[in-house]
Amino acid sequence: MKRLSFIIFHLSFSVALLTACTTQQKVEPEKTVAQQLEERLDTLRNKGYMFGHQDDPFYGLTWEYQKDSSDVKNTCGDWPAVMGFELGGIEMGDAKNLDSVPFDTMREEIIKHYQRGGIVTISWHPRNPVTTTDEGGSWPQGTAWDVSDSTVVKNILPDGTQYERFQTWMQRLSDFLATLKTEDGEKVPVIFRPWHENTGSWFWWGEKLCTAEEYKALWNMLQDKLTVDGFDNLLWAYSPGMAADLTEEKYLERYPGDDRIALVGIDGYQWGTKEDFVSQLDQNLDMLTSFAKDHGKIAALTECGLKNLTDPTWWTSTLLPVIDKYPISYFLVWRNYKEEWFGPSPAQPDADYFRQMYTYERSLFLNEIK
Numbered sequence: 001m002k003r004l005s006f007i008i009f010h011l012s013f014s015v016a017l018l019t020a021c022t023t024q025q026k027v028e029p030e031k032t033v034a035q036q037l038e039e040r041l042d043t044l045r046n047k048g049y050m051f052g053h054q055d056d057p058f059y060g061l062t063w064e065y066q067k068d069s070s071d072v073k074n075t076c077g078d079w080p081a082v083m084g085f086e087l088g089g090i091e092m093g094d095a096k097n098l099d100s101v102p103f104d105t106m107r108e109e110i111i112k113h114y115q116r117g118g119i120v121t122i123s124w125h126p127r128n129p130v131t132t133t134d135e136g137g138s139w140p141q142g143t144a145w146d147v148s149d150s151t152v153v154k155n156i157l158p159d160g161t162q163y164e165r166f167q168t169w170m171q172r173l174s175d176f177l178a179t180l181k182t183e184d185g186e187k188v189p190v191i192f193r194p195w196h197e198n199t200g201s202w203f204w205w206g207e208k209l210c211t212a213e214e215y216k217a218l219w220n221m222l223q224d225k226l227t228v229d230g231f232d233n234l235l236w237a238y239s240p241g242m243a244a245d246l247t248e249e250k251y252l253e254r255y256p257g258d259d260r261i262a263l264v265g266i267d268g269y270q271w272g273t274k275e276d277f278v279s280q281l282d283q284n285l286d287m288l289t290s291f292a293k294d295h296g297k298i299a300a301l302t303e304c305g306l307k308n309l310t311d312p313t314w315w316t317s318t319l320l321p322v323i324d325k326y327p328i329s330y331f332l333v334w335r336n337y338k339e340e341w342f343g344p345s346p347a348q349p350d351a352d353y354f355r356q357m358y359t360y361e362r363s364l365f366l367n368e369i370k
Contacts, residue, residue, distance in 0.1 A: 033233035037189035038262050041119075041235075041298050044369055045329045048362030050119065052082030052332030053343045054303075057109045058101050060336045061345040065105070071336045072365075075344040075351050076358040079366035082330045083113045088125035088144060090176050091169035092134075098125060098143070099335070107179055114188045117370035121191035121237070121302075121332065126169055128204050129162040130155055144203050153210035153218050170222060174229045187233040192226075193302060195219055197267050198254055199240040212254045219256045235262045239302040242268030242284045248291050263329070264292050265302030274311065274318050285326045301331035305342030312349035315357040324362060 031039070044050065053072050056079070058064070060071035072080050085106055088098035096102050110120050125144035130152045132142030140146045156166035180188040198215060201208035205218060226234060238261045240251065246266070255261070266284050270277035285301070292299035301323060306314045323331055334342040344354035357363050 033187050033189050034235040034262065037119075037191070037233075037235050038298065041263070041329045044364065045298065045327055047368075048364045049323055049328050050081035050330035050364045050369060051357075052084060052119075052121065052330050053080040053335070054084035054332060055086070055099065055101065055335040055337070056080050056083050056343070057113070058105070061338070061341055062347070071341075071343055071345045075346050076355050076365070078358065079113070079116065079118060081364050081366050081369045082119040082121060082332055083109070084121050084123065084332050085110055086123050086125065087173060087176065088123075088127070090124075091126045091172050092132075093172060099337075103176060107176075110180055110188060110190075111182060115182065116366065118366050119191065119330070119369070120188060121193060123196060124173065124194045125203070126173075128152055129166050129169065130204075147201060147204055147206065147209055149204070150209050152204040153214045157214065157217050157221065170225050174226060174231075177226070177231060177234075178229070180233075189233050189235065191237050191263060192234040193237040193239055193265070194222060196239045196302070197241040199243060199246070199250065207254075215254045216256055219260070223256070223260055236260060237263040237265055237300070237302060239265035239267055239300075242266050242280055244280055244283075246284050246287060248287055251287065251291060258295050258297070261297060263298045263300055263302075264288060264295070265300040267303035268301060269304060269334075270306045270314075270318070278318060278322055281322050282325075285322065285328065289326045289328065298329050299327065300329045303334060304331055305333040308341060309344075309348060309350040313353050315344075315350060315353045317353075320357060320360065320363070330364075 051072075056070050056072055057068075060069065060074070063069055070079060072078070086097055086099060086101070089096060090103060094103075097106065114120055127144060128142050128146040128149070130149045131146050152162075154160055155162045157163065177190075180190065182188070195205050195215070195218060197203060198205055199207050203209075205215060210218070223236060238255060240246065240254070243250075266288055268277075268281050268284060285299075289299045291297070304319070306318070311318065319331070336343045336345060344351055358365060
């Protein structure tokens with residue numbers, strides 16, 4: 001009887017233990033699509049920094065809308081790891097974005113890049129809801145760059161004159177984002193980067209156009225709207241512009257908060273001398289990566305470039321020596337378009353230097369992140 005009781009006890013204990021483990025596994029919440037993307041970015045940055053390019057599959061210096069074409073791929077034989085896309089114009093119900101890219105084509109390319117193993121990042125430059133009309137006007141009238149009215153942010157917040165209009169605009173953005181799914185219904189993970197370069201004043205949400213409290217309220221209104229709409233695939237990124245005085249204190253002035261941000265970045269272009277750019281980028285990335293470490297965030301150089309690559313060696317002589325010092329997730333150069341380009345092209349003098357960068361162990365393209 002003792003032996004039988006012993007066996008029954010251990011069987012009961014084993015069943016109870018198995019039930020407890022199974023129950024524990026069931027209650028553990030699954031990671032959201034955005035959290036899975038965050039983990040992937042965190043893992044990849046231990047390997048190196050990904051190369052990104054804006055509008056990569058749409059057009060280049062000598063072509064437009066050719067299937068599976070890319071100035072980057074045509075130069076080095078590989079796709080960018082990260083592709084950037086712009087939704088400005090979706091708020092108006094337009095068929096094309098502010099750079100004349102059809103939204104239907106954009107949707108296709110976003111899904112294709114995700115399915116080939118790439119990373120997608122999206123920005124949004126909505127028109128000025130105070131000054132814009134359905135007919136538009138001469139540039140920059142009514143665009144995101146129209147800073148002629150300093151009350152825009154105030155007027156799209158609750159009780160503002162343009163609050164209802166902007167609610168409609170946010171819904172149109174939400175409707176498009178909801179279409180970023182595979183045929184199987186799988187949501188595309190997206191690094192979503194609204195209201196960027198906010199420490200400058202060239203956009204209607206810029207520093208001189210709204211208070212820090214109004215900016216945060218704008219951010220929260222959009223984020224809360226899209227969260228309620230069920231977008232657990234958006235990894236929210238905050239990215240002011242590079243500046244000589246971009247201290248951590250300055251960075252925090254309009255920072256929405258650790259509970260709202262997963263990726264911290266800066267947008268930094270070389271508009272002046274190489275020496276000034278290197279000095280500022282070095283200081284800004286030092287601050288940024290320290291901030292990211294202290295706050296448990298991913299850091300990235302969310303926009304950068306030298307217009308028309310006037311120094312063909314820029315990739316290897318200017319950019320890489322700086323970013324190689326810091327644990328950033330990726331750097332993204334702006335688009336290639338006719339008279340203004342920031343990425344490589346096979347026929348341009350910088351192509352050989354770009355291919356040299358491609359061979360660097362820590363520079364990551366699509367084939368190295370699949």
